[in-house]
Amino acid sequence: MSKLPARWQSSDQAIKAVQVAFDVEEEVLTAVRYAAFENNISNSDQIRQVLNLPTSSRTKRPRLTVTLSDADYALLAERFALPVDNRLEIKEQVLQALIQFARQRP
Numbered sequence: 001m002s003k004l005p006a007r008w009q010s011s012d013q014a015i016k017a018v019q020v021a022f023d024v025e026e027e028v029l030t031a032v033r034y035a036a037f038e039n040n041i042s043n044s045d046q047i048r049q050v051l052n053l054p055t056s057s058r059t060k061r062p063r064l065t066v067t068l069s070d071a072d073y074a075l076l077a078e079r080f081a082l083p084v085d086n087r088l089e090i091k092e093q094v095l096q097a098l099i100q101f102a103r104q105r106p
Contacts, residue, residue, distance in 0.1 A: 073090060080093040
C-alpha cells in the first residue's frame with residue numbers, strides 16, 4: 001500500500017470520521033437548531049458543544065444549500081424566464097430571491 005501524499009495527510013483523520021444521525025423527538029431537534037441559530041454555529045457544532053467535543057475554530061463561509069432536481073431547474077427557468085440550461089443565471093436569480101426574502105422579514 002502506498003503512502004499518502006504529504007498534502008493529503010492532514011485530511012487523513014477527517015476522512016476516517018463517520019457522520020452519525022440521531023432520530024430524536026421534535027423537542028430535541030428544535031432545541032438544538034434554536035441554540036445553533038442563537039450561537040451562530042452549525043447544528044453539528046452545537047451538538048459537539050453539548051457533548052464537550054472540540055469544534056473547528058476556522059470561520060465558516062455563511063451559506064445555504066438546497067438540492068435541486070432537473071425538474072426544479074425547469075420550474076425555476078420558467079419562473080425567471082430563462083433557458084433551462086443556464087443554471088448559473090438561475091442560481092443568481094435564486095440568490096436574489098433569497099436576498100429579497102431576507103429583506104422583507106421583520
